[in-house]
Amino acid sequence: MKLKLKGSLLLALLMSFTVLASACGDKAGNSNITESGAAAGGNGTADTKQERVLTDALGHEVKVPANPQRIIASYLEDHLLTLGVKPVAQWSTGKGSVQYYLQDQLNGIPEISYDLPYEAVMSFTPDLIILSSADMATDDKYEQYSKIAPTYVVGKEKSNNWREELKAVGEVLGKSKEAEEAVQTYDKKAADAKEQLQKAIGTHTAAALWVTGKDIYVSSDHLSSGSVLYDDLGLAKPKLVEELSKTGTASWNQVSLEKFAQMDADYLFIVNSRGVSKDELLKDPVWANIPAVKEGHVYEFDDHSSWLYSGTIANTQIIDDVLSNVVK
Numbered sequence: 001m002k003l004k005l006k007g008s009l010l011l012a013l014l015m016s017f018t019v020l021a022s023a024c025g026d027k028a029g030n031s032n033i034t035e036s037g038a039a040a041g042g043n044g045t046a047d048t049k050q051e052r053v054l055t056d057a058l059g060h061e062v063k064v065p066a067n068p069q070r071i072i073a074s075y076l077e078d079h080l081l082t083l084g085v086k087p088v089a090q091w092s093t094g095k096g097s098v099q100y101y102l103q104d105q106l107n108g109i110p111e112i113s114y115d116l117p118y119e120a121v122m123s124f125t126p127d128l129i130i131l132s133s134a135d136m137a138t139d140d141k142y143e144q145y146s147k148i149a150p151t152y153v154v155g156k157e158k159s160n161n162w163r164e165e166l167k168a169v170g171e172v173l174g175k176s177k178e179a180e181e182a183v184q185t186y187d188k189k190a191a192d193a194k195e196q197l198q199k200a201i202g203t204h205t206a207a208a209l210w211v212t213g214k215d216i217y218v219s220s221d222h223l224s225s226g227s228v229l230y231d232d233l234g235l236a237k238p239k240l241v242e243e244l245s246k247t248g249t250a251s252w253n254q255v256s257l258e259k260f261a262q263m264d265a266d267y268l269f270i271v272n273s274r275g276v277s278k279d280e281l282l283k284d285p286v287w288a289n290i291p292a293v294k295e296g297h298v299y300e301f302d303d304h305s306s307w308l309y310s311g312t313i314a315n316t317q318i319i320d321d322v323l324s325n326v327v328k
Contacts (some may be wrong), residue, residue: 082311083178092111186316
């Protein structure tokens with residue numbers, strides 16, 4: 001990432017990771033995307049589909065239109081793109097602070113604040129709203145949104161599992177088959193990558209870090225980038241990652257410098273938002289005894305990459321990043 005994260009973006013991202021923990025699609029499967037807000041478009045669903053009544057995570061019976069044309073699904077854009085759908089507005093934490101890794105497909109789509117202000121939502125005249133978690137529907141928010149358009153809440157349980165979240169969005173859009181196929185395609189790619197890594201480096205330990213200002217965050221072992229490294233690619237967990245994941249609830253958990261000095265990772269993948277080069281970053285004595293630093297196995301990415309997110313598109317890009325750097 002060549003731009004520094006602003007304070008508001010950092011705060012909003014941390015809130016989003018804690019509350020939402022998600023987003024998804026394989027680039028190779030997105031050749032038939034239609035913008036949901038296009039006047040002559042559609043979302044790729046069959047014309048024969050009919051309006052359906054679905055029960056969401058909060059028990060609401062939601063009357064889902066047959067072919068929604070103007071969808072708002074904040075922080076779920078990765079899933080929409082995977083399913084061949086573009087939203088009418090995209091998640092943002094401030095002007096220009098969007099999910100950069102999706103911009104090759106979302107470029108030109110207007111932004112909407114991550115907390116979905118009522119007036120902003122209304123201005124886009126959506127015909128379907130999908131909320132990733134119950135936290136986005138607290139107080140009277142759900143009632144407000146549902147007055148604008150049918151509103152479906154996916155729920156935190158599914159948000160913490162991008163595969164299930166993708167399938168839930170697929171069900172809402174009448175694209176369950178496409179969601180299943182996307183998961184299968186991703187799982188095959190991950191299995192192939194896992195085999196390549198095992199041949200190249202065996203079962204070495206690895207960790208994903210997010211460095212911001214003076215703080216260091218470590219990815220959870222079961223969420224975000226950590227899920228890709230450990231569950232999908234079969235890399236081993238450093239002891240520090242296991243320890244932080246037992247007590248931390250967010251996708252990225254802050255670690256003290258004293259603890260971080262004990263990081264026992266053979267490979268480090270760093271999302272560098274500090275605004276300094278990797279070489280400058282590693283000059284800090286706290287990094288000196290980490291095996292990955294000693295062996296030169298430290299790989300740097302900026303905040304335009306997908307490492308802070310989760311989903312088919314995000315995770316596919318993460319796998320490509322790992323392979324291009326580790327497998328020579």
